[in-house]
Amino acid sequence: MTQPQKRDQGHWGAWAAWRAQHRAAASTSWQKLVVQPVVTAVTWLVIAISLALPSTLLLTLDNLSAVAGGVDRSPQLSVLLTGDSELPVAEQLQRILKSWPEIDDVVLLDRELALSQFIQQTELATVVGSLARNPLPHTLVVMPGPALSAAAMTELGQRVQTLSGVDRVIVDTRWVARLETALQAGWRWVLALGAVMLMGAVLVLGNTLRLAIEARKDEILVVNLIGGSPAFARRPFLYLGLWYGVGGGLVAALLLMMMTWWMAGPVNTLFLLYESPQTMRAPGAFYPMSLTVLGGSLGLLSARLAAGRYVRQLVSLASSQNR
Amino acid sequence: MIEFDRVSRRFGQQDALRNLNLQIDDGEMALLTGHSGAGKSTLLRLLLLLDRPTGGQILVDGQSTKQVQGNAVGHYRRRFGVVFQEHRLLFDRNVRDNIALPLEIAGFSLHDTNRRVRAALDKVGLLAKERADPNGLSGGEQQRVAIARAVVARPEFLIADEPTGNLDPALSVEIMTLFEAFNQVGVTVLVATHDLSLIARSRHRLMTLAAGQLMQAGVA
Numbered sequence: 001m002t003q004p005q006k007r008d009q010g011h012w013g014a015w016a017a018w019r020a021q022h023r024a025a026a027s028t029s030w031q032k033l034v035v036q037p038v039v040t041a042v043t044w045l046v047i048a049i050s051l052a053l054p055s056t057l058l059l060t061l062d063n064l065s066a067v068a069g070g071v072d073r074s075p076q077l078s079v080l081l082t083g084d085s086e087l088p089v090a091e092q093l094q095r096i097l098k099s100w101p102e103i104d105d106v107v108l109l110d111r112e113l114a115l116s117q118f119i120q121q122t123e124l125a126t127v128v129g130s131l132a133r134n135p136l137p138h139t140l141v142v143m144p145g146p147a148l149s150a151a152a153m154t155e156l157g158q159r160v161q162t163l164s165g166v167d168r169v170i171v172d173t174r175w176v177a178r179l180e181t182a183l184q185a186g187w188r189w190v191l192a193l194g195a196v197m198l199m200g201a202v203l204v205l206g207n208t209l210r211l212a213i214e215a216r217k218d219e220i221l222v223v224n225l226i227g228g229s230p231a232f233a234r235r236p237f238l239y240l241g242l243w244y245g246v247g248g249g250l251v252a253a254l255l256l257m258m259m260t261w262w263m264a265g266p267v268n269t270l271f272l273l274y275e276s277p278q279t280m281r282a283p284g285a286f287y288p289m290s291l292t293v294l295g296g297s298l299g300l301l302s303a304r305l306a307a308g309r310y311v312r313q314l315v316s317l318a319s320s321q322n323r
Numbered sequence: 324m325i326e327f328d329r330v331s332r333r334f335g336q337q338d339a340l341r342n343l344n345l346q347i348d349d350g351e352m353a354l355l356t357g358h359s360g361a362g363k364s365t366l367l368r369l370l371l372l373l374d375r376p377t378g379g380q381i382l383v384d385g386q387s388t389k390q391v392q393g394n395a396v397g398h399y400r401r402r403f404g405v406v407f408q409e410h411r412l413l414f415d416r417n418v419r420d421n422i423a424l425p426l427e428i429a430g431f432s433l434h435d436t437n438r439r440v441r442a443a444l445d446k447v448g449l450l451a452k453e454r455a456d457p458n459g460l461s462g463g464e465q466q467r468v469a470i471a472r473a474v475v476a477r478p479e480f481l482i483a484d485e486p487t488g489n490l491d492p493a494l495s496v497e498i499m500t501l502f503e504a505f506n507q508v509g510v511t512v513l514v515a516t517h518d519l520s521l522i523a524r525s526r527h528r529l530m531t532l533a534a535g536q537l538m539q540a541g542v543a
Contacts, residue, residue, distance in 0.1 A: 017430025024427055219413050225371070226472075227401035228428040229394055 021232065022239075029239035032212070033247075040247070043208050047248025047298070050201035051291050052255035054194030059260060059287065061186050063267060063280050064179070077157055078170040079140040085165045090138040093165055102145055102156060109139040121277050137167060198298065205244055205302035209237055213310045220314045230311055237307035238300060245299020246292055253288035324349050324384060325370065325480070325511070331378030332365050332535075339365040341535040342379065347513055352506040354525055355515040357532035363515040366532070367484050370513075371403060372396050401429060404473030404510075408485035410465045412457045418444070418468050419453045425476040443471040447501060463494035470501055474510070481505055483514045492520055499525070 033040045079097075081090055090108055097106045114136045119125045144156060157169040213220070220233045260283055267280040325347040332340040340362045347353050355363050368374040369381060372388060381388045383402070391399045404425075412421050419440055426436040444450045447467040457465055466486060473481060483502065487495035499514075499521055506512045506527075516522065522529060531538045 014430070016432070020432060021427065021430055216415075218411070219415075222411050222413060222424065223428065225373070225400070225405060225411070226425050226428065227397045227399070227403075229397040232397075232428055 021235065025235040026239045029236045030243055032240060033243050043205065043244050044247045044251045046204050047201050047245065047295055048251035048255055050197040051249060051252035051295060052259065054190055054197055055252065055256050055287060055291060056259045057190045057193070059256070059283060060263065060267060061183060061190060065183055066278065075144060075153055077142040077144070077160060079142055079160055079166055080168040080170070081138045081165050082167045083137050085138055087138065089165050090140065093163060094140055096163070097140065097142055097160070102152070103142055104145050105143045107141040109141060111136045111138045114139065122272065201298055202302045205241060205299060206306040208244065209241055209303050209306040210310055212240055213237055213307060217314055220311055224315050230315065233311050234307040238303045241299040241303025242296055243299070245295040245297065248299070249292035249295020252291045252295060256283050256287055256291065326382040327379070328382060329379035330369065330376045330381060332369060332374065333377045338535045343535065343537055345530060345537055347511060349511055350509050352503065352512040352527040354522060354527055354529045355513060355532065356517055356522055356529060358517065361532040362535040363532055364484060367482055367515055370482065371400060371405065401425070401476065402479045404476070404478035404481045406469050406473045406483040406486045408488040410469045412465055412468060414457050418449065418455045418457060421457060421468055422472045422475050425472060429476055439475050443475040446474070447471045462489050463497065466490060466498060467501070470498065474505055479511060481510050481512045485516055486514065487516065487518050487521060495521055496524070
């Protein structure tokens with residue numbers, strides 16, 4: 001016959017008991033996900049979209065930043081000579097410009113060398129080979145002194161433009177500055193969008209968990225009556241939040257990889273337009289791992305907020321209902 | 324031992340319990356009776372710390388329940404097995420999982436849990452229904468599952484609030500026989516009931532509550 005006893009669990013220590021409770025809560029919560037595949041899939045997708053969209057933009061910006069970072073941004077002028085200017089004319093202009101006090105150095109880019117580099121970087125040998133003549137002009141890259149202001153650069157460009165044999169003068173650093181400014185704005189936009197979407201994910205998850213708590217109201221009340229702590233009552237919902245979050249993170253990683261693959265073409269073309277030899281970087285292990293950890297953390301946070309509040313409310317309600 | 328020392332519970336202008344003094348010794352079985360609103364449920368709720376007295380104190384094994392706060396409330400409640408009139412079974416769990424709940428809370432191993440659940444089911448005569456859905460059980464069987472859940476963790480005290488309220492007389496006797504069996508092995512049992520047939524056949528101490536006060540105590 002059953003004998004009354006104090007809490008005697010034999011060799012079964014507190015640590016083992018704690019682990020058993022967690023194992024049971026984790027397993028029960030997972031089973032709840034499995035028996036509701038539609039709810040689970042929709043919740044995972046909502047979290048995944050909230051995580052994947054900012055992550056994809058972040059990855060794109062990361063790639064563009066690498067391009068901008070790889071560009072030499074010291075102020076310089078590209079002096080394009082007329083198409084009929086021969087090499088001796090270009091060398092003479094180089095000597096003239098080198099003698100100017102405000103100029104540090106002048107590098108001559110031979111058009112034949114420039115063409116071979118272009119073919120090497122763009123793999124457009126077939127197209128270039130079909131041309132009757134080299135379309136590139138000889139180019140002088142002018143490096144002015146470091147103290148030159150933007151206005152002085154413009155004035156220098158105008159003076160160089162007047163020299164015989166010069167077709168066009170380009171201030172090369174402008175596009176880099178524009179790209180950097182656009183990237184800075186992009187980072188902020190992605191961060192703001194990411195914050196809003198994560199907040200949305202927390203709210204959606206919180207609401208899903210609140211409904212799950214409502215559905216298991218009786219269990220919480222019984223657990224409270226027979227001596228379960230609030231932590232014990234909350235635990236299955238914390239695991240539920242964790243599974244939702246981790247699952248959402250994994251789906252987000254999958255979406256990110258799919259979107260990266262889909263975006264690689266246009267982004268690589270963009271790199272080419274900015275004369276960068278690199279291609280779009282794949283998410284690697286960092287992004288999927290970060291998304292899974294972030295998803296899990298969001299799930300736990302949402303569950304902690306929702307379960308903490310609603311379980312407490314239900315326990316208070318239990319006391320008033322039993323009156 | 325459970326002792327109510329001048330315990331009062333007031334709701335607004337109304338006294339649910341008024342300067343109540345009573346004592347239940349270790350290993351005793353007692354019946355608590357009285358009309359609806361006499362204070363039976365309030366007394367049990369105060370004992371289970373679902374509510375707190377507005378006056379006096381409750382002592383369990385000499386310790387005042389006033390000192391039981393926060394996380395200690397859960398540990399305190401685990402000393403009690405509780406049976407309700409409406410069973411309070413969880414209908415999304417099978418019989419085994421319902422009975423295992425107090426053991427999960429106490430952190431028993433799976434092996435011990437299975438062993439104890441089967442032992443408790445054997446005591447209430449439902450071993451064959453271990454994997455059954457509670458929805459498919461009769462009222463008497465559901466109440467026996469609730470009793471198995473109440474005793475599976477081997478509590479010191481077994482508290483029952485109108486445990487036979489929804490049962491026919493034959494099943495009520497069966498349930499009371501189970502309580503007596505647990506009492507015989509040392510469990511302190513307190514049954515709140517207004518089932519006169521049960522009271523008439525009981526050989527245990529009867530306490531009658533009226534208007535929040537103990538009117539009469541003696542063997543039924």
